[in-house]
Amino acid sequence: MTSTSTIKKFTIVFGFVCSLLALVLIAFGIYVLSSYRVNEVGSLAAYAYICLGVTTILISLLGFVGAARESVCCTVTFITFLWVLLICQIAITFLLVRGEQTAASHLANNLDVAWEEELNSPGAMSLYETWLGCCGRASPHDYIVNDRMPPMTCFKNGDNTKSENLIGTGCRIMFENYWLILLRAFNVIACVMIALELLVSVISCCLCNSIRNDHRRSYY
Incomplete structure (x- = not known):
């Protein structure tokens, strides 16, 4: 039979991994909010990732305390809150996955702003064109219809x-694809984190049972 100390170590290790993944999600959400001018849809997506991360870290702290102190009461409380949290997180992640394309499209709106600036101040698009290997908003024709020749950044x-x-x-489609790839990657991270939390809840149940058995044996 696995000892209580071994189960406790597994609980702490998997909880720590969940916390690391949560920090990654928080960092991504902050990156989106701080690096780009996002609209309401983009902000909602960013805050959703931050919410997933923050709630995971907070609940993990309770799990760490319960495991470290080998407290049945604290561990049961942790499991209860974790299951409630998991239901909410699964719902949020489902919405994020379903809305990947929409969120990517809204986050790519920054490029439309850059294009408007380009029309008034040539060079505003150069960063995107160099970075993404693209030209104009929809194509090089965007420059031509505005009586301008495509800049050097539009050439290989x-x-x-x-x-x-x-x-x-x-550049619009390239920037949107960039966001779509990022969102899909972080949605996978969110799914992995939720799967690990499910595993932690099962291990915590085993820990709770093991602690109770230890307490019973101590009476004899």
Whole structure:
């Protein structure tokens, strides 16, 4: 039979891993809010990741205390709150997964702002064009219809001597795909964290049972 100390170690280790994943989700949410001008939909997505992370860390602290003190009362309280939290987290993650495309589209709206700035102040799009390997908002044609030639950043290796070097992909779709990839990656992290929390709840039940058995044996 597995000893109480071994079960306790498993509880603490898996709880620690959950906390690390939670910190990653919090960092991503803060990155979105602090690095870009996001609209209401983008903000909701960012706060959802922060909420997932913060609640996991808070509940994990209770789990750590219960395991460290080998307290049945504290551990049972932790398991109860964890299951309530899991239901909420599963619902939030489900909405995040379902709304990936919508959230990515809204987060990519920053590029529309950059394009408007480009029309008034040439060079505003250069960062996106260099970073994403794209040209214009939807295509190089966006420059032409505005009586401008595509800038050097619209050409491969900055070489505008050959027409075939002109990049035909617009930055809007590239930036949206960038966000879609990020959101999918962090949704996977959220799902892994929830799966580990489910595992922690099972291990915590085993810990609770083991502590009770130890207490019973101590009476004899």
